[in-house]
Amino acid sequence: MWWRKLEEKIVYFMMLISVASLVALLLAVLLSIFIKGVPYISWEMISQTPRGGYYFGREGGVLNAIVGSLYLSTGAVLLSLAFSLPLSLAMNIHLRTRRKTVNRIRFVLDILWGIPSIVYGAFGFTLMIYLGIQASLLAGIITVGIFIMPIMVRGMDEVMKNVPVHLIESAFSVGSTRMEVAFRVMLRQTIPGIVTAILLAFGRGIGDVASVLFTTGYTDNLPTSITQQTATLPLAVFFQLGSPIPEVQNRAYASAIILTVIILIISISVRMISKKYHKII
Amino acid sequence: MALCNYYRKRKLMDNLVGWWIRLMVFLVVALPLFITASLLSKSWLILGHISLPELLFSSVWRPLAGEFGFWPFIISSLWVTFIGLSLTAPVCLLSAIFLTYYGSRRLLGFMQPIIDILAGIPSVIYGVWGILVIVPAVGKYLAPMLGYESPGFSIMAGGIVLSVMLIPFVLNILIEIFRTVQHDLLDASLSLGASKWQTIKHVVLRKSFAGMISAFGLGLSRAFGETIAVLMVVGNVVGVPENLFQPGYPLPALIANNYGEMLSIPMFDSALMFAALLLMVVVVVFNMISRRTIIYLESRQ
Numbered sequence: 172m173w174w175r176k177l178e179e180k181i182v183y184f185m186m187l188i189s190v191a192s193l194v195a196l197l198l199a200v201l202l203s204i205f206i207k208g209v210p211y212i213s214w215e216m217i218s219q220t221p222r223g224g225y226y227f228g229r230e231g232g233v234l235n236a237i238v239g240s241l242y243l244s245t246g247a248v249l250l251s252l253a254f255s256l257p258l259s260l261a262m263n264i265h266l267r268t269r270r271k272t273v274n275r276i277r278f279v280l281d282i283l284w285g286i287p288s289i290v291y292g293a294f295g296f297t298l299m300i301y302l303g304i305q306a307s308l309l310a311g312i313i314t315v316g317i318f319i320m321p322i323m324v325r326g327m328d329e330v331m332k333n334v335p336v337h338l339i340e341s342a343f344s345v346g347s348t349r350m351e352v353a354f355r356v357m358l359r360q361t362i363p364g365i366v367t368a369i370l371l372a373f374g375r376g377i378g379d380v381a382s383v384l385f386t387t388g389y390t391d392n393l394p395t396s397i398t399q400q401t402a403t404l405p406l407a408v409f410f411q412l413g414s415p416i417p418e419v420q421n422r423a424y425a426s427a428i429i430l431t432v433i434i435l436i437i438s439i440s441v442r443m444i445s446k447k448y449h450k451i452i
Numbered sequence: 453m454a455l456c457n458y459y460r461k462r463k464l465m466d467n468l469v470g471w472w473i474r475l476m477v478f479l480v481v482a483l484p485l486f487i488t489a490s491l492l493s494k495s496w497l498i499l500g501h502i503s504l505p506e507l508l509f510s511s512v513w514r515p516l517a518g519e520f521g522f523w524p525f526i527i528s529s530l531w532v533t534f535i536g537l538s539l540t541a542p543v544c545l546l547s548a549i550f551l552t553y554y555g556s557r558r559l560l561g562f563m564q565p566i567i568d569i570l571a572g573i574p575s576v577i578y579g580v581w582g583i584l585v586i587v588p589a590v591g592k593y594l595a596p597m598l599g600y601e602s603p604g605f606s607i608m609a610g611g612i613v614l615s616v617m618l619i620p621f622v623l624n625i626l627i628e629i630f631r632t633v634q635h636d637l638l639d640a641s642l643s644l645g646a647s648k649w650q651t652i653k654h655v656v657l658r659k660s661f662a663g664m665i666s667a668f669g670l671g672l673s674r675a676f677g678e679t680i681a682v683l684m685v686v687g688n689v690v691g692v693p694e695n696l697f698q699p700g701y702p703l704p705a706l707i708a709n710n711y712g713e714m715l716s717i718p719m720f721d722s723a724l725m726f727a728a729l730l731l732m733v734v735v736v737v738f739n740m741i742s743r744r745t746i747i748y749l750e751s752r753q
Binding site for chain 2: 285298
């Protein structure tokens with residue numbers, strides 16, 4: 172009998188360690204970035220574009236990358252919304268009675284969700300050549316928009332699935348058209364969940380390198396139109412870290428902090444939104 | 453009359469939105485085909501020149517001489533994925549069991565944000581962390597301890613960074629799967645006098661075995677395609693690595709690194725698109741098998 176109890180104790184102990192290690196890992200990742208980068212973060216980093224000689228360690232900042240990333244992700248989210256919103260509404264209202272079709276669509280979305288971003292990058296690049304556009308903000312928006320679409324649909328579908336059936340059915344029974352049910356009942360019920368899904372997709376879009384590596388190019392200027400090239404924050408981290416000059420490398424750590432803070436803000440707002448509206452849905 | 457117009461307008465709007473929705477559904481469902489077709493058409497050139505087995509298993513990589521053997525990249529990818537997955541698996545399994553069966557609701561409420569944040573951190577940040585912490589740790593401590601020499605930037609470093617990135621992903625799926633085990637089974641086992649761990653070992657793990665394998669399958673496909681974090685720490689040296697402490701060059705890193713120069717040589721361009729196609733096929737196949745298994749398991753109860 173005693174070895175069973177011992178086994179239970181040992182396993183319990185190992186489980187405790189692995190759960191604790193999750194917390195430790197998160198702290199380790201965040202702390203190592205912050206400790207390394209905080210001394211080099213300054214107002215100049217956030218508020219200026221690179222000046223001449225920036226990549227040799229002279230003055231300037233990564234404003235071009237911050238603005239570029241925000242433009243890119245916002246554009247991508249808007250583009251993706253045009254696909255994901257009708258799709259998730261369709262799965263939960265129009266095709267509500269055709270379970271098999273809906274399950275097939277969900278399966279396709281799961282497959283799309285699993286395709287690595289570098290493949291989307293390569294696809295975006297070939298698409299760019301077919302459409303005859305140069306590496307630009309527009310090409311980046313299209314690529315990232317496609318890449319975050321399945322993430323967004325999954326988030327929206329998840330909340331729409333949980334809307335009570337009787338609510339939808341009573342709306343139908345008083346004579347609403349499908350469109351009215353979709354926009355006046357479903358959408359209104361699930362707005363917090365939709366915002367969460369959008370934020371999650373935004374976070375995924377802003378942090379990804381592999382999909383924009385081929386499509387956005389890189390420039391030190393602020394983009395003024397969508398046909399221009401643009402810098403992005405993760406790419407700025409990556410390029411600066413590849414430099415042999417220590418000052419530039421240090422700025423990569425500072426840029427990494429900026430990116431991490433953006434992601435943390437998104438994470439926390441998602442948490443707050445879903446906590447606040449949890450009871451309503 | 454006015455009422456009639458009102459109805460007609462509603463009907464028209466409904467139809468318009470209906471068509472918009474149909475178009476979008478069609479586009480999204482056709483997207484995987486678009487992607488496959490465009491990558492395939494791009495890699496047609498190289499597939500016509502070099503036979504598939506030679507592409508996959510030759511280890512001669514001389515793009516300028518027109519020789520493309522993907523074996524060094526495939527083997528690097530396999531090793532990095534294998535290390536990543538085998539380091540992740542025990543941690544995820546133990547944590548998932550603990551969070552589902554031992555921990556209180558409060559603990560899960562505390563851990564969920566942590567898992568979410570881990571999942572949300574961009575891969576480039578994991579790459580920076582890898583360069584700061586993992587690479588020196590592998591080069592200075594881990595490799596000498598095991599009697600190897602290592603520059604630090606190595607397959608091992610790539611695998612370790614990858615394993616951390618996989619944790620939130622696999623853990624979430626595992627928790628989901630353990631939740632689908634019926635409570636009657638647990639109660640029956642417990643009422644027969646089995647201890648909690650015995651119940652988990654003989655009932656839960658056996659019942660959700662296929663689900664666990666699928667979770668790792670999904671993790672595997674995620675690992676196989678991870679690009680930038682691995683690229684930053686893996687060393688990127690072409691060649692079949694002698695041991696795990698030598699630099700490697702996984703497939704995604706190959707695509708990402710050679711983008712600039714590929715356009716001038718059509719064959720090279722085609723080879724990289726073939727690499728992307730290969731990557732996608734592997735990932736999609738693993739994904740499909742794992743998803744199907746999970747769907748089957750969920751429908752059975």
